[in-house]
Structure formats: structure tokens, C-alpha cells
Amino acid sequence: MQAGESPIWRGIGAAGMASIAGALLVLWAFPGAAGVLACPLKELTSVPCPTCGTTRALLALAKGDAWSALRLQPLVTTGVGLGFLASAWLAAGGRFPGRAHSVLRPLAAFVVAANWLYLILDGR
Amino acid sequence: MNCPNCGQPVPEGLAESRCPACGRPLSEPLPGGGAPVAEPVFERVTGPGGGGRSGTPWDRRSDMGFITALWRTLRDSMVRPADFFRSMAVGGPQCSPVSYALILGTIGFGAGLFWQGLIALGMGMAGGEVNRQEMGIYLLLVPFAPLLVLMGLYVGTAILHFFLWIVGGARNGIGATFRVVCWANGIQILNAIPFCGGLIGAVWVLVAEVIGIREAHETTTGRALAAVLLPLAVCCGFVAIIGILAAILIPAYVSAAKGGL
Numbered sequence: 020m021q022a023g024e025s026p027i028w029r030g031i032g033a034a035g036m037a038s039i040a041g042a043l044l045v046l047w048a049f050p051g052a053a054g055v056l057a058c059p060l061k062e063l064t065s066v067p068c069p070t071c072g073t074t075r076a077l078l079a080l081a082k083g084d085a086w087s088a089l090r091l092q093p094l095v096t097t098g099v100g101l102g103f104l105a106s107a108w109l110a111a112g113g114r115f116p117g118r119a120h121s122v123l124r125p126l127a128a129f130v131v132a133a134n135w136l137y138l139i140l141d142g143r
Numbered sequence: 144m145n146c147p148n149c150g151q152p153v154p155e156g157l158a159e160s161r162c163p164a165c166g167r168p169l170s171e172p173l174p175g176g177g178a179p180v181a182e183p184v185f186e187r188v189t190g191p192g193g194g195g196r197s198g199t200p201w202d203r204r205s206d207m208g209f210i211t212a213l214w215r216t217l218r219d220s221m222v223r224p225a226d227f228f229r230s231m232a233v234g235g236p237q238c239s240p241v242s243y244a245l246i247l248g249t250i251g252f253g254a255g256l257f258w259q260g261l262i263a264l265g266m267g268m269a270g271g272e273v274n275r276q277e278m279g280i281y282l283l284l285v286p287f288a289p290l291l292v293l294m295g296l297y298v299g300t301a302i303l304h305f306f307l308w309i310v311g312g313a314r315n316g317i318g319a320t321f322r323v324v325c326w327a328n329g330i331q332i333l334n335a336i337p338f339c340g341g342l343i344g345a346v347w348v349l350v351a352e353v354i355g356i357r358e359a360h361e362t363t364t365g366r367a368l369a370a371v372l373l374p375l376a377v378c379c380g381f382v383a384i385i386g387i388l389a390a391i392l393i394p395a396y397v398s399a400a401k402g403g404l
Contacts, residue, residue: 024316026237027318030237030297034297041294
């Protein structure tokens with residue numbers, strides 16, 4: 020980690036926690052305000068995009084229905100949970116290593132592809 | 144070397160043949176072109192993380208004056224982004240880029256909310272249906288605009304840096320990405336232009352971020368472009384659209400080429 024980056028990581032942690040908590044709170048308070056936009060890719064090709072179902076999953080999470088959220092959009096639901104934990108860790112002073120493990124990059128691509136395949140097979 | 148028109152020192156290795164301070168050609172001094180100014184606009188940043196890069200005009204706002212520094216920083220980041228981001232410090236205190244992004248970002252965000260609310264109200268007055276909940280949320284968000292802009296800077300940095308890391312372009316740490324996001328965010332002031340300002344501003348910010356990431360991380364344009372566009376691609380699935388277009392256009396091109404042989 021380079022000098023002066025510590026406050027940025029703390030800021031990312033605090034902003035991440037606030038964003039996730041704030042989004043869920045707004046969706047819980049005003050569920051009707053979350054306009055579920057039609058996915059342009061699905062409209063054009065009938066194939067869902069990798070983030071299709073995100074709004075519905077977040078609405079389910081805001082209602083406390085984590086299982087439905089996981090079924091609707093596994094990647095985003097897991098990402099929200101892990102993102103909140105990682106944000107709390109960063110805000111508390113935790114740090115990621117400067118150089119990530121070489122396996123993480125292909126793993127990230129694989130996870131996104133696997134989630135997309137699930138959405139396509141599930142007929143979203 | 145100093146500019147023959149304004150007298151400002153010109154950073155070494157400048158790609159363009161124009162003065163970064165006054166914008167006039169370095170090779171063609173204008174007749175009576177301005178008295179040399181004693182105060183340098185660009186100055187080597189010697190603080191932590193300066194790394195021999197020049198600062199931005201906003202870094203020198205105490206010398207240049209608030210409005211002049213704000214205007215020059217906005218102008219340079221929009222019109223000469225390559226030189227601007229090349230001269231930007233990639234480390235050091237956050238207060239300068241954050242304050243700049245907060246001022247212009249909050250004005251832009253607030254103006255955007257104002258226009259959205261006005262359009263919603265106008266549609267209601269024209270006989271359409273007024274979404275009271277939507278208008279209520281706009282009103283609710285206005286006082287939180289600075290906080291939302293600040294959150295956007297950090298969350299945007301995390302997303303952009305993650306994708307930059309994915310494409311192997313993150314060479315100068317998250318501090319460089321954060322500064323690019325902050326300086327580019329000032330362009331959000333274009334939201335103040337009614338109707339089309341938001342769209343123009345969004346595209347301009349993306350272009351500035353691509354150039355900024357390239358210069359700040361000393362990476363290739365392709366990697367910078369991929370890092371900025373991948374989050375959009377994941378959301379909108381336009382990778383698939385490009386794939387579909389390629390699947391249509393490439394066979395058409397191949398058959399046309401065969402027909403030409």
C-alpha cells in the first residue's frame with residue numbers, strides 16, 4: 020500500500036457501508052419508487068444480462084427475504100453481504116494486500132460467468 | 144522553458160505545443176502577448192506521493208484565487224485532459240481533490256435533481272401522472288447531495304480500481320484512481336445544463352476518466368478503456384451486444400472479402 024492510501028480505504032469502507040445500508044433503507048421505505056427497468060439486452064435478445072434481477076433481489080433483501088434475493092440474483096446478493104462485511108473491515112482499519120493473488124483474477128471472471136449462466140438457465 | 148506569451152514555466156516533456164497555463168501556441172508569441180506573470184501556475188509537487196508530477200491549478204488555489212483555480216482546473220480537465228492528468232499528483236493529501244469534486248459535484252448533482260423534479264412537475268401540469276413518491280425522493284435527496292457525492296467518489300473509486308485491477312492496469316495504487324475520479328467528477332457541473340447536460344456530462348466524465356486512468360497509472364488506453372467501460376458492460380450487457388454485432392458483421396465482411404477476390 021502506498022503512503023496516504025489509508026484514509027482512502029477507510030473512506031471506501033465507510034461509503035460502502037452507508038451505500039448498502041442507505042439503498043436497502045430507501046427500498047424498504049419506498050418500495051414503489053424502485054422502477055424496475057427493462058433490461059435492453061433481454062428486450063433485444065431474450066438473453067438476460069449478468070446483473071438482471073438486481074433490483075428485485077435488493078427489494079427482497081430490503082424486506083428481509085434473503086433466500087428469494089439469493090435465488091433472484093446470487094452474485095449481487097452475495098456481493099452485497101460480502102461487500103458490507105468488507106466495508107466494515109476497511110472502515111475499521113483493515114487493509115487488502117498490495118498485490119492480489121494471481122488466482123483471484125480468473126476466479127472473479129469465473130464467478131461472474133457462472134452467475135450469468137445460472138440466470139440464463141433459470142430463464143430470467 | 145517559459146511560455147513566450149504569459150511567462151509561465153512549461154513542464155518538460157509536454158506533448159502539446161501549447162502552453163498549459165494560457166493555451167496559446169508556444170512557438171508563436173502573439174504581438175504584445177501578455178506580460179509575464181511572476182507566479183507559476185504549474186509547480187512541482189514535492190509532498191508525499193508527488194513523484195515529480197506537477198500539481199493542478201486547484202492545488203494552488205491559495206496563490207491563484209478560488210474562482211480562477213476552480214475555472215482553470217475545470218477547463219484543463221475538460222479541454223486538455225491528457226496534460227492535466229499527466230501533471231496531477233498521484234499521492235498526498237486528499238483534501239484538494241475532494242474539495243474540488245465536492246464543490247462542483249454538489250452543484251451538478253443538485254442541479255440535476257432540480258431539473259428532474261421540474262420535468263416530473265411539468266409532466267404533471269401537462270396532464271400526465273405526477274409520481275409523488277418520485278418527487279418526494281428528489282426533494283429528500285437535495286439536502287444530502289454533498290454526502291451522496293462524497294459516497295459516490297469513494298464507491299466509484301472502489302469499482303473503477305477493482306476493474307482496473309482485473310485488467311492488470313492498477314500500477315500506482317488506489318490513491319491515483321481516487322484522484323482521477325475526483326478531478327473528473329468536477330465535469331458533473333454540466334448537469335446544470337437543462338435536459339441534455341446530464342448525458343453530455345456523463346460521457347465527458349467517462350472520457351476524462353479513461354484518459355486520467357491512462358496517465359495516472361501509466362497504463363495503455365485499452366486497459367483504461369476496459370476498466371472504465373467494464374462496469375457499464377456488466378450492467379448493461381453491451382459486451383453481448385458487441386458480440387452479436389461482431390457475429391453479424393464479421394461473416395458479412397468475410398463473405399464480402401471473398402466476393403471481392
